[in-house]
Amino acid sequence: MRKKKLRSAAEKINDAAGNLIEVPKNFIKQIKPGKKKKKKSSMKLGMPPGSMIHIGEQKVEKVKITLAEYDAAEEETCEINSVEEIEPYTDTPKVTWVNVCGLHETDFLKQIGEKFNIHPLVLEDILNTETRPKIEITDDYIFIVLKLLNYNPEDKSVESEQVSLILGNTFVFSFLEKNDSIFNPLRERIINQASRVRKSGCDFLFYALMDIIVDNYYLVLEKTDDDIDYLDDSLINNSGQIQIKEIHSLKRRLIALRRNTWPLRELFSQLIREDSKLINETTEPFLRDLLDHTIHVTESIDSFRETANTLMETYLSLSSNKMNEVMKVLTIIATIFIPLTFIVGIYGMNFQHMPELEWEWAYYGVWAIMIAVAVVMLLFFRRKKWL
Amino acid sequence: MRKKKLRSAAEKINDAAGNLIEVPKNFIKQIKPGKKKKKKSSMKLGMPPGSMIHIGEQKVEKVKITLAEYDAAEEETCEINSVEEIEPYTDTPKVTWVNVCGLHETDFLKQIGEKFNIHPLVLEDILNTETRPKIEITDDYIFIVLKLLNYNPEDKSVESEQVSLILGNTFVFSFLEKNDSIFNPLRERIINQASRVRKSGCDFLFYALMDIIVDNYYLVLEKTDDDIDYLDDSLINNSGQIQIKEIHSLKRRLIALRRNTWPLRELFSQLIREDSKLINETTEPFLRDLLDHTIHVTESIDSFRETANTLMETYLSLSSNKMNEVMKVLTIIATIFIPLTFIVGIYGMNFQHMPELEWEWAYYGVWAIMIAVAVVMLLFFRRKKWL
Amino acid sequence: MRKKKLRSAAEKINDAAGNLIEVPKNFIKQIKPGKKKKKKSSMKLGMPPGSMIHIGEQKVEKVKITLAEYDAAEEETCEINSVEEIEPYTDTPKVTWVNVCGLHETDFLKQIGEKFNIHPLVLEDILNTETRPKIEITDDYIFIVLKLLNYNPEDKSVESEQVSLILGNTFVFSFLEKNDSIFNPLRERIINQASRVRKSGCDFLFYALMDIIVDNYYLVLEKTDDDIDYLDDSLINNSGQIQIKEIHSLKRRLIALRRNTWPLRELFSQLIREDSKLINETTEPFLRDLLDHTIHVTESIDSFRETANTLMETYLSLSSNKMNEVMKVLTIIATIFIPLTFIVGIYGMNFQHMPELEWEWAYYGVWAIMIAVAVVMLLFFRRKKWL
Amino acid sequence: MRKKKLRSAAEKINDAAGNLIEVPKNFIKQIKPGKKKKKKSSMKLGMPPGSMIHIGEQKVEKVKITLAEYDAAEEETCEINSVEEIEPYTDTPKVTWVNVCGLHETDFLKQIGEKFNIHPLVLEDILNTETRPKIEITDDYIFIVLKLLNYNPEDKSVESEQVSLILGNTFVFSFLEKNDSIFNPLRERIINQASRVRKSGCDFLFYALMDIIVDNYYLVLEKTDDDIDYLDDSLINNSGQIQIKEIHSLKRRLIALRRNTWPLRELFSQLIREDSKLINETTEPFLRDLLDHTIHVTESIDSFRETANTLMETYLSLSSNKMNEVMKVLTIIATIFIPLTFIVGIYGMNFQHMPELEWEWAYYGVWAIMIAVAVVMLLFFRRKKWL
Amino acid sequence: MRKKKLRSAAEKINDAAGNLIEVPKNFIKQIKPGKKKKKKSSMKLGMPPGSMIHIGEQKVEKVKITLAEYDAAEEETCEINSVEEIEPYTDTPKVTWVNVCGLHETDFLKQIGEKFNIHPLVLEDILNTETRPKIEITDDYIFIVLKLLNYNPEDKSVESEQVSLILGNTFVFSFLEKNDSIFNPLRERIINQASRVRKSGCDFLFYALMDIIVDNYYLVLEKTDDDIDYLDDSLINNSGQIQIKEIHSLKRRLIALRRNTWPLRELFSQLIREDSKLINETTEPFLRDLLDHTIHVTESIDSFRETANTLMETYLSLSSNKMNEVMKVLTIIATIFIPLTFIVGIYGMNFQHMPELEWEWAYYGVWAIMIAVAVVMLLFFRRKKWL
Numbered sequence A, B, C, D, E: 001m002r003k004k005k006l007r008s009a010a011e012k013i014n015d016a017a018g019n020l021i022e023v024p025k026n027f028i029k030q031i032k033p034g035k036k037k038k039k040k041s042s043m044k045l046g047m048p049p050g051s052m053i054h055i056g057e058q059k060v061e062k063v064k065i066t067l068a069e070y071d072a073a074e075e076e077t078c079e080i081n082s083v084e085e086i087e088p089y090t091d092t093p094k095v096t097w098v099n100v101c102g103l104h105e106t107d108f109l110k111q112i113g114e115k116f117n118i119h120p121l122v123l124e125d126i127l128n129t130e131t132r133p134k135i136e137i138t139d140d141y142i143f144i145v146l147k148l149l150n151y152n153p154e155d156k157s158v159e160s161e162q163v164s165l166i167l168g169n170t171f172v173f174s175f176l177e178k179n180d181s182i183f184n185p186l187r188e189r190i191i192n193q194a195s196r197v198r199k200s201g202c203d204f205l206f207y208a209l210m211d212i213i214v215d216n217y218y219l220v221l222e223k224t225d226d227d228i229d230y231l232d233d234s235l236i237n238n239s240g241q242i243q244i245k246e247i248h249s250l251k252r253r254l255i256a257l258r259r260n261t262w263p264l265r266e267l268f269s270q271l272i273r274e275d276s277k278l279i280n281e282t283t284e285p286f287l288r289d290l291l292d293h294t295i296h297v298t299e300s301i302d303s304f305r306e307t308a309n310t311l312m313e314t315y316l317s318l319s320s321n322k323m324n325e326v327m328k329v330l331t332i333i334a335t336i337f338i339p340l341t342f343i344v345g346i347y348g349m350n351f352q353h354m355p356e357l358e359w360e361w362a363y364y365g366v367w368a369i370m371i372a373v374a375v376v377m378l379l380f381f382r383r384k385k386w387l
Helices: A002-015 A025-031 A037-044 A083-090 A106-116 A120-127 A180-191 A202-237 A241-274 A284-346 A362-383 B002-015 B025-031 B037-044 B083-090 B106-116 B120-127 B180-191 B202-237 B241-274 B284-346 B362-383 C002-015 C025-031 C037-044 C083-090 C106-116 C120-127 C180-191 C202-237 C241-274 C281-346 C362-383 D002-015 D025-031 D037-044 D083-090 D106-116 D120-127 D180-191 D202-237 D241-274 D281-346 D362-383 E002-015 E025-031 E037-044 E083-090 E106-116 E120-127 E180-191 E202-237 E241-274 E281-346 E362-383
Strands: A064-070 A075-080 A095-101 A134-137 A142-152 A157-167 A171-176 B064-070 B075-080 B095-101 B134-137 B142-152 B157-167 B171-176 C064-070 C075-080 C095-101 C134-137 C142-152 C157-167 C171-176 D064-070 D075-080 D095-101 D134-137 D142-152 D157-167 D171-176 E064-070 E075-080 E095-101 E134-137 E142-152 E157-167 E171-176
Touching: A064 A083, A064 A180, A075 A180, A083 A095, A083 A106, A095 A180, A095 A202, A106 A120, A106 A171, A120 A142, A120 A157, A120 B284, A134 A241, A142 A202, A142 A241, A157 A202, A157 A241, A171 A180, A171 A202, A180 A202, A202 A241, A202 A284, A202 E241, A241 A284, A241 B202, A241 B284, A284 A362, A284 B284, A284 E120, A284 E241, A284 E281, B064 B083, B064 B180, B075 B180, B083 B095, B083 B106, B095 B180, B095 B202, B106 B120, B106 B171, B120 B142, B120 B157, B120 C281, B134 B241, B142 B202, B142 B241, B157 B202, B157 B241, B171 B180, B171 B202, B180 B202, B202 B241, B202 B284, B241 B284, B241 C202, B241 C281, B284 B362, B284 C281, C064 C083, C064 C180, C075 C180, C083 C095, C083 C106, C095 C180, C095 C202, C106 C120, C106 C171, C120 C142, C120 C157, C120 D281, C134 C241, C142 C202, C142 C241, C157 C202, C157 C241, C171 C180, C171 C202, C180 C202, C202 C241, C202 C281, C241 C281, C241 D202, C241 D281, C281 C362, C281 D281, D064 D083, D064 D180, D075 D180, D083 D095, D083 D106, D095 D180, D095 D202, D106 D120, D106 D171, D120 D142, D120 D157, D120 E281, D134 D241, D142 D202, D142 D241, D157 D202, D157 D241, D171 D180, D171 D202, D180 D202, D202 D241, D202 D281, D241 D281, D241 E202, D241 E281, D281 D362, D281 E281, E064 E083, E064 E180, E075 E180, E083 E095, E083 E106, E095 E180, E095 E202, E106 E120, E106 E171, E120 E142, E120 E157, E134 E241, E142 E202, E142 E241, E157 E202, E157 E241, E171 E180, E171 E202, E180 E202, E202 E241, E202 E281, E241 E281, E281 E362
Parallel strands: A095 A171, B095 B171, C095 C171, D095 D171, E095 E171
Antiparallel strands: A064 A075, A064 A095, A134 A142, A142 A157, A157 A171, B064 B075, B064 B095, B134 B142, B142 B157, B157 B171, C064 C075, C064 C095, C134 C142, C142 C157, C157 C171, D064 D075, D064 D095, D134 D142, D142 D157, D157 D171, E064 E075, E064 E095, E134 E142, E142 E157, E157 E171
């Protein structure tokens, strides 16, 4: 029922398409130089809902749109420039996949929305690259927002990129910010006539796209696992100031990973539960497999978080042990020599009446006393187990 | 069923309106000078439920009431002074929006309650600016209490202001404490005949008001994110006593943010779930979008809280590292020179019988011994990796 | 169904009233001098269930029983001494409120139980002042146990006192340990013919009693909030040993507060959910309001707990900062003067052959060397940012 | 339905009783000397399920079996030696209670299992004294495993002992490891003809046994509370190394307590929910009371755990404060005297050309300088608030 | 319904078996030398779902396949080499158990999948030894993935090995990586004609296999418990640097244990809940027993985790106590002797005009002053409770 409502709502609202805001292009440029992309989300304050503004960095120079159409028999791929070029493909029963790389040209998206009857709020979510992973299931299409994670080996950071997918009856749309190449293996599978994707429908393509994104998480997990092992090893062997900052950045990275992957569990559960007629029943085991992988990913992240906490604790403890060691050395040296220095100080005094100064064996006696004091001290430290 | 009960209960109780307490105006003034607004909540101890007393600071001099009436064709805005002036507007099928800025005049609210059949407990909640965010859905109206958050850049504090909204069949009431200007962009959209708000009903206006408040949270989030980044940067580069207090105040701010935003998730879920006939089905996708934003906000706050904890831990760890460094320098200097000072002290003694004093090369021998001691010490420290 | 069972069970069991244990009065006195009231709960080990023994301190000298009967027209209040005096009042359709202050006379309660058909386990719970907040809903009565919290400003402690309420068809019983005066404002409202309580039934009185207790929590919350603000202020300005103990006692207090208030959420939810015929539907909005207040209270306590944790962490961090400061001063002074002292020690040696001693400018040369050493040290500290 | 399945399963499996393993008696003895009872659980590796081996220490020399039979009119108690002696009692409609103290004779249990149609897995659980608290509800019997907790005041440890209860139609079996005397008060109540237990059926006896065990938890809670108060008091007044170990053992004890009591909440809830026909409806309020007590116990344990955490934190903080204090004293003394010692060292040098040595007031001048230095230092410390 | 879908999906997909990827054998070898098995999971990036690649170390030289067939009357065991050899056994009504030890020969598995109609994703999960514990229930078979845990006493590490089980109508398949011997006790029970396993069907064999794996967890738990006790004992008696690393590795091990066992609770619950027709009702009590054991295991692990946290805290606290002790000794010695050394320094000065030097009793006077200073210091320390 909820789906029906959304649908009819979408129909009604798209008639009033006049309120899609035309943001002048130099306005976008004005924002781009700002390094921190977060700055932009507040730009929309006071704007009406459904306003189509691209939130986030413009990551590619030019928007690149590729279209692939196939069924078990035939396959065709081309690059396109306008929405009109798509239309002839979508009317056929073949699977049509339109991939849009680059999100800063809002006009194109606006036309897609009009042609394929997509709700303006969905379009707004595609453009806002800070959208939380989410799903919208209607009678006409399924819309899902995921985050593609890229591990940057240089500074060990993880960048997230938003991927939005729309599954319709005879088409799949995918919207990315930058990394178009992630889908290349899938493109090769589409060209290979023997592959399962060629024998299946739009829903399987939809699954295959999501599967690539989730599989990519494993890469990030493995790199993170390596980093943890490295920190663990170097913690057990030696410890320096550089480590604490690494543990700190590891923890921050894990917080970000968790935030991007945790919502997927609920998303995929909902996708399986809702039993949309757009999803063929042969695709369901694959979706359940996808859910299992996602649960695996989130559980791994949680384990990593606990491990990172343990690393931090152990680091602090080792650090405190080192201090202890330093203090012991200082205390042993100071405690032995300070009294001795006092003793030699006594006989450095210049009083005219100091009987000891004239005794013949006094000097040797003082040495004896000093050695005795040092020995007593050392025994005391041994009893304390400091030596 | 619960809604029906509340409605009939409201009807019955309003007949007994005599027990609304008339608080003399100088009584209010008596309280106002107290800086801490929290002090006042206990004022109501022993008073009957539904007692209308304004709890909280009086933030504006004069209550300002504005009324806007519009439909797709016409639009009218005016400032009003009494409940009687509202009446002619509410009987028309047009959307009527009454915005009340300033809550200290309880008389006005009392009359609103009587005219529009609002339950006294609802009125009490509007006046008590420490009410937790809440929702009440009845057959006649939907009542919601939200917190508007304002970031104060000077002391990096966040002030919360209570906003209460009532959605009726042909009217929307909004009650604020101070920041009337927050709704200005909406006012402009109402004036613009092409906007969606003009083509929609009261429920869309109700949504638009809530949307503005939730959108404002993003501003606070961004500022907080900036503060976290600043703390993070300055933590990694250098550390001073000023930081710990900043982390502390950040954590306190996040506790307050969480408390004000977390209940909204449940509130908006309930609003969508209850399927009130006051909410048109075309507005539902917008409410779900609002819920998504709220979930995003709360998840961001939780991430920030974790990050703040990590910052605190890292701060403590860096602090402990610094101490370690300091101790090492002290230990190295003291451990090298204390024994040497002892040695020179020996030959400063004034014994008459000290054979070494007369040896010709004794002085140079002592130097040799001292250099040897120092070198041994330095090698020891190198082995300990302190140098 | 569960209610019916309890009722019939109660009927059957009360016939067997012979097993109510008659605890001799001097037995009670024997226990009272023990300061720690907790000691007594184990007294019941091995006793049959339903044994009526007063667990807890005897807080008042004499049990004081007051009875109020009223309807919209008439009102009567009196002090009574035996169960027989109550009977004539309970048969009338008017609201009868019996308040019992002091719990050590078990005979009275036993008679109440027999007359009004109260389950022995309910009576046992009333007497055991360490009962957890709980609710029992039967066909004949609703039994609820709450904790009244009193803030003691002297030692900043919070004392809890058990209040048990029984709502019957035409009567409300309330049982307190000591603070009878808490209900005085309600008594005044009952006397005032215009008040809502006079126009409503037993259920509203029942609500009003619970409302007073929950309102009282706000007082405790405000005092606690003040204490937190005080600690927070004094933490940011200066720190002493007294603080840690105050934070500690704050945390212990919050643990106790949480324990006493948290169960109320479930209690009041159940009361609203179960839809007992003893509760009039006009009273339901008030109960929901009560639930809202309770949720507010518990959320505030949880926020306070987090704040207390943050205070503790900040305290520890500041403490560690201070230590750092102290160590730096020590290290700077020691590191500068220990080498200098060594140098002057060298020329305090009494060797006969020390060429420097005879040089004319040697003394000034030593001064030059020492100043150079000190300057180098100071530059080193500056580079380390210790100065 | 689940109950029926278990029942029929039990019937089928008991026919195949041949696979109960006959463990030779000297095998048991072989294990006993091992102090750590945990060692034994792995003994069962590779054995078939339902293998009857006693896991745990043999705590009593000889198994003691007592039987009590009663109804409202008559009562008889005797000690028995074989399963055959039980049979005549169980056929009567009277309540039959068989208490088995000591679990190392598996033969007896095996015969019980055969006679009363008990599932082999139930028998295995009775013998395995490391079973988690659990419940099995079938049509023929209810089986429950609880832990009896004994506080050992000498080393402040808590020992847990397993108690298994089986409620049948006309009988109750109870199996303990050692502390037979815990049920003595109940035995006295059974002898007393006026007691409720005599007037009630097997289910009430079953309840009474569980009630005694849960009541015993209060004793442990009180002792633990006393220990916490003691630690709290001694923490606020003075602190020594002995404390940290006590807090540590308190925390470990609380972890164990929680583990043994927490599952009971679910157990008793299930017992009430399942509505077995073995439980009379007059007994239900008592079971609910039992559940309330259990919830109270677990909530108290959780509070204690939080308090223990707070104690630990406060301990650490006080410890760090002490260190601070120590460091301050060291720093003050060293910082004042090290420069002064340097000054006197200067004039202890033996240079031939030191003009100051010959000045008449030089000695007094040096004193003046030294006093000035000391005063400046003291003022510096005062400004730093170290004095 | 979900089961039916999966079944039909499996049927359809297996027809398209052509897309099972033939990985050349030397490809597998290429990976094997890599020590870290985690490295391999990312190998599958971009491959189609259902790709059969063995992920993980190749732990045995040669795949060993054993087959056992039995009913109550007969029993036969043999080693087999190809899928064709299995076929004649599976058509009989007897129980057929095929155990595969070693997973690197994907061909065999592929043929199994084709013959017994197993979904390719199931086959993929069997080969991927990093699969999370999971269950798949279809009409034709139940598939479960468990982790076998082996405690390595040498380095106190726990290795996990994946065990996959498939329960069909007349067969059970088990797939292991290495430790074939774990099932030997079960093999002996199968040979013993009197055992329950011989009298029961496939489902009981399926249960027995899972029971062995879960029983094995107890061994790991006991070893871990011993390690905790050892750490606890050595913590209370003495403390060294080696401990922190042991606590650290204990915590990491517990995180891994938890991750491998926690999902089993949900798995076994689902197995009981789903009420598959492959599971006989006499086997259900055994499955519930298995679930109980699993809950016991996970609760024990959680307790261990808390204990490990407490150990860490106590370790840190003891460590800090030691530091305190060290600092006290240093402070006492330094604070007593530094002022005395200053005093003797004064009279070591060489001023010509120092009246004290000529006083006859000056030397003794200085001694008196120094002793007085030392005594005052000692009294001060006593008051501070440092001695």
